[in-house]
Structure formats: C-alpha cells, structure tokens
Amino acid sequence: MAMLPMEGWVLKGIDYSETSRIVTLWTKEKGKIRALAKGARRLKSPFENALDLLNLCRFQVIHKGGNSLDLLTESRVVDAYSGIRSHLPNLYAAYHLAELLAEGTEDLDPHPELFGGVHETLQWFSREGPETRKPGRLSPEASWVLIQFEFFYLSQTGYLPSFRHCHACNLVPSLNNAQWTFQADTGTITCDKCFGYQSPYFSQSTKMPPHSKSSLGALFAPSHPISPDALDAAGRLGNRGQCPEVVAEKIRRELRALLNHYLTWLRGRRPKLIGFLGG
Numbered sequence: 622m623a624m625l626p627m628e629g630w631v632l633k634g635i636d637y638s639e640t641s642r643i644v645t646l647w648t649k650e651k652g653k654i655r656a657l658a659k660g661a662r663r664l665k666s667p668f669e670n671a672l673d674l675l676n677l678c679r680f681q682v683i684h685k686g687g688n689s690l691d692l693l694t695e696s697r698v699v700d701a702y703s704g705i706r707s708h709l710p711n712l713y714a715a716y717h718l719a720e721l722l723a724e725g726t727e728d729l730d731p732h733p734e735l736f737g738g739v740h741e742t743l744q745w746f747s748r749e750g751p752e753t754r755k756p757g758r759l760s761p762e763a764s765w766v767l768i769q770f771e772f773f774y775l776s777q778t779g780y781l782p783s784f785r786h787c788h789a790c791n792l793v794p795s796l797n798n799a800q801w802t803f804q805a806d807t808g809t810i811t812c813d814k815c816f817g818y819q820s821p822y823f824s825q826s827t828k829m830p831p832h833s834k835s836s837l838g839a840l841f842a843p844s845h846p847i848s849p850d851a852l853d854a855a856g857r858l859g860n861r862g863q864c865p866e867v868v869a870e871k872i873r874r875e876l877r878a879l880l881n882h883y884l885t886w887l888r889g890r891r892p893k894l895i896g897f898l899g900g
C-alpha cells in the first residue's frame with residue numbers, strides 16, 4: 622500500500638454510498654484507475670469541485686494493488702478548461718474525448734504521449750476564440766482538431782489503420798482515381814478492383830475486438846467507401862508531426878464519417894456523442 626501523487630482527469634463518477642463516490646481517473650502515471658472518494662457526496666465535500674468531469678487535477682491516491690479499489694484522498698484542480706463549458710459543442714467534443722479514453726484504454730496502462738495530446742486538445746477547445754466558434758455546432762477548426770486527436774489516439778492505443786496501400790494487391794492510392802474501400806475489421810484499405818473481386822483477403826481479420834460483430838448485429842457492414850484524396854490525408858494523420866494543417870471541407874467530412882464508422886466498429890456500438898461532432 623503506497624500513497625502516490627498523480628495527475629489526470631476524472632472521466633466518470635458513480636454514487637457508492639450515502640457519502641462516497643467511485644470515480645474513474647485517467648492519469649499520466651498509471652493510466653485508467655478506479656478509486657473510492659470518501660465524503661465526496663457530503664455537502665461540505667473535501668474535494669469541492671475537484672471531482673468535476675474533465676478538470677485536470679493533481680491527485681493523492683492510496684494504491685492498494687491486486688483487485689482492491691484505490692482510495693482517493695486528495696484532488697486539486699490544475700486546469701478547469703473553463704472556456705469549454707461556455708460553448709456546448711466544444712463541451713460535447715470534450716465528452717467524446719473522455720468516452721474514448723474511458724472505453725478504449727485498459728486499466729493500469731499509462732500512455733504518457735497521449736496524455737499530452739489530451740491536454741493540448743482540451744486546451745484548444747477551451748481557448749477557441751469567439752471569431753471561429755459557431756452557434757450550436759462545432760466549428761470547422763474545432764472539428765479538424767478533434768479529428769487529428771482521434772487519429773493520434775488510434776495510433777497511441779494500437780488501432781491506427783494502415784492507409785498506405787491496397788491490402789490485397791499493394792497498389793498505392795493516387796489522387797483522383799476511383800473510390801477505395803476501408804475495412805474496419807482488418808483496419809486496411811482495398812482498391813476498387815480487389816474489392817469488386819471479393820478476394821479471400823476479406824476473411825482474414827487480423828485485429829477484430831471480440832465484441833464487435835455480435836453487439837452491432839448483421840446490418841453493420843465493416844466496409845466503408847473513401848476517396849483517395851481522403852486516404853492521402855488519413856495516411857499523414859496519427860503522427861502529430863506530420864498532420865496536414867488544414868484540409869478541404871469535403872475531405873474533413875469524409876474523415877469524420879470514416880472515424881464514426883471505425884469507432885463504432887471498435888466499440889461495438891455508436892459512441893454517444895457522434896451526432897454532435899459535425900462534419
């Protein structure tokens with residue numbers, strides 16, 4: 622049993638008893654952990670607003686090891702990202718990000734680089750100025766920042782698809798040629814000729830999460846059409862150093878649709894806030 626200082630976000634909280642809550646934290650040091658916050662439901666809680674969702678906090682945690690629940694003894698807000706809470710579309714984008722972390726990462730599996738990406742993305746959503754914010758929807762700029770984050774998240778968690786060449790014949794997409802197909806179950810792309818051929822490659826699922834097919838039902842096809850222009854942009858995403866600074870609206874909408882499709886496949890259901898993320 623050791624007292625550990627940690628830094629991170631509260632992703633979820635559920636009431637546990639008359640006075641306590643169980644919180645899910647996503648920390649730089651230990652990744653995702655669950656901890657008991659004693660007294661968190663009291664009127665004069667020792668945590669005050671330091672258990673609000675998506676505040677960056679410094680925690681003191683008694684790590685018990687094994688299957689025992691950790692104990693959260695202290696939480697102090699470092700950054701509340703207050704600008705996010707004044708614009709609902711940006712808040713929804715931040716909640717979507719929290720859902721990706723809560724459901725797409727394992728307990729006690731830290732991702733220090735992803736931690737930095739989460740903080741930078743939340744800071745961007747918080748600091749977006751009124752000149753670009755759009756009433757009732759995510760701005761094109763915010764939408765693009767979110768897409769870049771999601772590709773980085775996929776690369777950091779080991780689920781970034783390969784967009785470089787056709788899975789079956791190795792053809793490299795060239796701009797303005799025929800429509801390609803993305804296969805969510807293998808995380809690969811296929812040229813129009815090979816897709817039409819329906820080769821045996823389609824039965825070779827290399828990385829399928831165990832829940833995918835059963836919970837989505839037979840109606841959800843793993844294939845999704847995508848243009849070579851969008852594939853060109855997708856091939857450079859995932860690596861934060863190589864992200865294109867801006868892309869045409871048409872390509873951004875294609876990449877949003879691709880992510881909606883792929884994240885739905887990975888999770889086995891539609892992420893809750895997909896309808897609010899714009900195009």
Ligand SMILES: [Zn+2]
Binds near residue numbers: 788811815
């Ligand atoms: Zn091919």
